Amino acid sequence: MKHYLIPPDKIPRMCESLRERGEFAFDIETADNGHPNGGLDPHRGELRLLQFAKTPDVAYIVDTRTLDRPSMAHITTLLEDPSVEKIIHNGKFDCKWAMKHLGADVRNVFDTFIVSRLLSRGDKTDRHGLGYVVERYLGRQVDKSEQRSDWGASELTEKQLEYAARDVCVLPDLKEEMVTQLEHHKLMGVAKLENDIVPAMAALELNGFYLNPSRWRQQTTAAAKKHAKLTNELQDMFYAGSRQTGLFGRVEIDLGSWQQVSVALKSLGVPMDGNSTNAEALEEFTGKFPVVDKLFEWREYNTQITRYGNNVLDLINPVTGRIHADFMQIEAPSGRMGCGKPNLQNIPSSDEYRTCFTAPRGKRLVVADYSQIELRVLAEYSRDKAMVKSFCSGADYHAATAAQVFGVEMDEVTPDQRSFAKRVNFGISYGAGPGRVAKLTGKTIEETEELLAMFFAALPDMDKYLRKAAWTTLRSRQSRTMSGRIGRWAHLDPEEHKHSLKNLGKNFPIQGTAADIFKRGLFLIHEALRGTSAKMVNLVHDEYVLECDTKDADRVAETVTKLAVQAGEEYIKLVPVVVDTKIVKEWSKE
DNA sequence: AGGGCGAGCCAC
């Protein structure tokens, strides 16, 4: 394998050559620029090397320190050219740096990291680092020892250049083998869906979400005060109730320890079944035992300060002043995304927290979310006439369902009937049974069984579809979404895990197809808004959050709504796809 | 000391 360091005057020729086969492999090396972990943060680190490979035997290497403006523009144009495919391993990383340091919003990516996750079809034991993937698909070993070497050195060593070349040269072969396997498993369609959004995921992370730190701090301080007061009061209650007076004065229990809390509650006479102290187990004692009410209150504030306190503030990037969370494009086997550091997908929905995330001065947030997307997917799969009718009527779906179930007119539906329908509608695609629904609705099991029978009788095709989905998955231990994404549970014994498999069979296609739609929408939106003031700043399963100049907000909202609906309509034909969009200064639920 | 695990709880 040869490698050439390309000087600026040879870059046009290099770019020309890289276009010849319609695809090339791309990789980068970064330096920390004197910041701890700066080599992972495009806002602080230095983009040092660009590596290109058209074939497995030759790598072109560009040292960005030698780049001038015209040669950089050549590379940017090439990276943005949709007619040339870039094979990258974990393209989210490279695209972020290309965007920040070269101004390139990369197009047409084949991401061997993402494709590896797809080919694993939900097997969480598979690892997807380049070394593992090359070993798994090509049976070759890769030496990663230079990965953490000093890429900020003024003179890079021959060893470093060789490493950089090897990393990029393995990718064309890897892609070829992966395409064979994608075709074999009929995963080419979903591979395109996923590869398309890699640059959008990069942009999302690079942009970050603005969090108002003083407002957040204020919120945390208020919670800490209440927490301290409640801690005292709770300790008093537990102490007063304990028979042991204690030779050494008051013995405090650790309120965060469920074992200790369990013992303490029992000593106060709370007739608990087992040792569980979770909300569900203690719910029946609220209003009867003041200590239980107090405990719930304490936990609320405890969660607020431990989970959402300073930990989130510590994650504000010192350069941008924003939160650049870590989004994982394929985290759940269903295709749903994951997010961490911090998890922007489970910020409490109450206004106290959400409204701390704001649009900076002169900007607005455009928040668009799919309405009832999973139920619409279920309607599409099942072709259930009653479901389709309810959705097509455009009326309140839960009320419309209740009307069908209870055989009354829409305006005769009681709040109780609507509430029951709503609970069942939410639980249905998860496979919730009578026991769970009874708990949710506060009715008896017998009553719930009767109502559920009415529910399924009113929606017979939905019932039929869910049963079929459950049984086929139990038999095959595999399921697909509409895009063709595969989930498989070969490790689950069908006898032992019968119930889980059946519920997975019901839920996987629904949750997964909703994720397919969401990802397709993300791609369309990213493409349509490239070069505008609009930037994606958060994604929460069925909600897009964008930030844009105030003057552009109306147009951005219109575009996002149109394209999100369009994405939904590529999959859902029988019922309308509805996206609710609002323009706000602060993030909020309503 | 640090890893693994489960409880508990936040989101959709």
Place this chain on the structure above:
DNA sequence: AAACGTGGCTCGCCCT
């Protein structure tokens, strides 16, 4: 007998 799907984070507890 009953059985609610997908995640992440922080804590206490238990182990090595």
